[in-house]
Structures are given as C-alpha cells and as structure tokens.
Amino acid sequence: MDMRFEIRVASANDCSEILKLIKELAGFEKQPDAVILSEEELVKSAFSENPWVFVYVAEIENKVVGMALYYYGFSTWKGRSLHLEDLIVNEKYRKLGIGKALMNQVIQVAKSENVERMSWEVLDWNEPAIKFYESLGTEFYKDWWLCRLFKEQLEKL
Amino acid sequence: MDMRFEIRVASANDCSEILKLIKELAGFEKQPDAVILSEEELVKSAFSENPWVFVYVAEIENKVVGMALYYYGFSTWKGRSLHLEDLIVNEKYRKLGIGKALMNQVIQVAKSENVERMSWEVLDWNEPAIKFYESLGTEFYKDWWLCRLFKEQLEKL
Numbered sequence: 001m002d003m004r005f006e007i008r009v010a011s012a013n014d015c016s017e018i019l020k021l022i023k024e025l026a027g028f029e030k031q032p033d034a035v036i037l038s039e040e041e042l043v044k045s046a047f048s049e050n051p052w053v054f055v056y057v058a059e060i061e062n063k064v065v066g067m068a069l070y071y072y073g074f075s076t077w078k079g080r081s082l083h084l085e086d087l088i089v090n091e092k093y094r095k096l097g098i099g100k101a102l103m104n105q106v107i108q109v110a111k112s113e114n115v116e117r118m119s120w121e122v123l124d125w126n127e128p129a130i131k132f133y134e135s136l137g138t139e140f141y142k143d144w145w146l147c148r149l150f151k152e153q154l155e156k157l
Numbered sequence: 158m159d160m161r162f163e164i165r166v167a168s169a170n171d172c173s174e175i176l177k178l179i180k181e182l183a184g185f186e187k188q189p190d191a192v193i194l195s196e197e198e199l200v201k202s203a204f205s206e207n208p209w210v211f212v213y214v215a216e217i218e219n220k221v222v223g224m225a226l227y228y229y230g231f232s233t234w235k236g237r238s239l240h241l242e243d244l245i246v247n248e249k250y251r252k253l254g255i256g257k258a259l260m261n262q263v264i265q266v267a268k269s270e271n272v273e274r275m276s277w278e279v280l281d282w283n284e285p286a287i288k289f290y291e292s293l294g295t296e297f298y299k300d301w302w303l304c305r306l307f308k309e310q311l312e313k314l
Contacts, residue, residue, distance in 0.1 A: 137310040146298035
C-alpha cells in the first residue's frame, strides 16, 4: 500500500470521516458515548458562511486518516491566540509522520495569522507527544488543572 | 465605605479599567511585562460590531473592581463550549463574594447559551478557588499539561 499522505484544508464533505475519527478515539479511550457532537453542528461551526472552527485533514489514497481542529481563543495577556483543540491520527496510520505534519500545518497557520500564542493540552503520560512538543520549544504548564462543568451539572447551579 | 457591588456587562468605556486589572495581576505574579494586550485589541475583540470575547465587570461605587472574560471554544466531543479565560478581583476587594458572583454570572450565561461544557483552569495550589469550584460540582483534570508556543518560538518553526 502506498503510504504517501497529503495534508489539506477540510471541507464539509469530510465531516462524516472527521466525526468517525473523533468517535474512534473516544472508543479507544473507553468513552464511546461521550461524543455528542453531531455532523450538523460540525458543519455549522466549521463550514458555514462564517466559520469559527477550522480543520485540516490528512489523506492517504483519498481516505481521511487524520485531522487537526483548531479555533481562536483570547488571552488577557497576549490577545488573540490559536487553540489546537484536537489532533487525531487513525491507529493504523501512526508513525508515518502524519501527526507531525498536521501539527506543523497548524503552526504555519499560527505564524501567518500572526498570533502571539498557540496553545493545546497533552496528557502527562504521553511521552512521545511530549518529546515532540519539547523539540518544538513548547512551554509546559504542569501546575494548572483543567476545570470543567458539564450541562447536567450547570443546570443545577 | 459602602462595599455593595454590582455585576454588569462591560462596555468599551471599561477597557482601560479592565486592562488595569489585568496588568495589576501580572505585576502581582511578577510578570508585569508579559501583558502585551492593547486597549485597542480588547475593544476590537469584545466591543466591535461582531464581538467574540465577552466581559462582565464588578463595580463598587462606579469603580471597576473585578472582571470575568470568556469566549466560546469548541470541543470535538461536546461541540460549542464556553471558556472562562480570566476572572480577576482587585486585591483590596477580596472576600466580599465578588469572585463568586462573577463566576455565577458566567455560569448563568453558559446555561442560557445551552452549552454542553464550560471550562477554565486553576493553579493547583489555589486551595480556596479549588474548594469553591468543587462546591459547584466541577470536574478537575489533573493529568493534563497546558502547552504553549509563543510568537518568538513560532517564528523559528
């Protein structure tokens, strides 16, 4: 099989494949039911007239095998920033450099958009990822906890 | 002094006071030069025709003494989410319940906007804040590291 891959901007036609990647990963993390994002919401957010969510996909022989999804956040210190929300490569296509290529693509966007800061999160046990991020000159903030309130709980407040 | 406070939606006129709060806190954290956000960028992001950053302020006798700033993010599992970027109360006005009132205001926005998830970050040593967030039913994700690449480094990649 030809393992050459291509990175390109995603289109609305890719949404079902993108969602498949998201759900596969959630299944792998033993939380298959945690994904409530619908194709409709993804299309609306990323491929409407005024998109505010952006996606690149990696393709091998016209098959979507990876994706990176980002949006713009706002830092009270740095102003507009780029937040990489998720980067997924299908299990069968790991170690081909696809993850690095997707990351590099988003870095180029951050540069061309002239943001002062690009941010993302990594699990503290994910050593290969951490090593790669380190090689880029990433600063790690290990003494912060992510806090989340979900709808069910919000409704009680 | 009358310590009754009021929480209200911020306006463009509040930007210099909001920026002052941000800079005071950065000074307190011994990083006074880290704030490069300008009043102009804050106005453009939060008070233009199409704002995408939102701010509430706390006022005592017409003086801005606190603020909460948030924007909308996107979770690949949950879709549109509300991200509380910063919540600051001027040192002299702590322990009056202003922080809790600002937090509660943003929670009400998250509810009325019907988001599936509200998120923010807390320093792991900030016990009073953590206790308060716990009381709300917050889930903490302690095994994630925040990763950041700043412009100077991005330019080398």
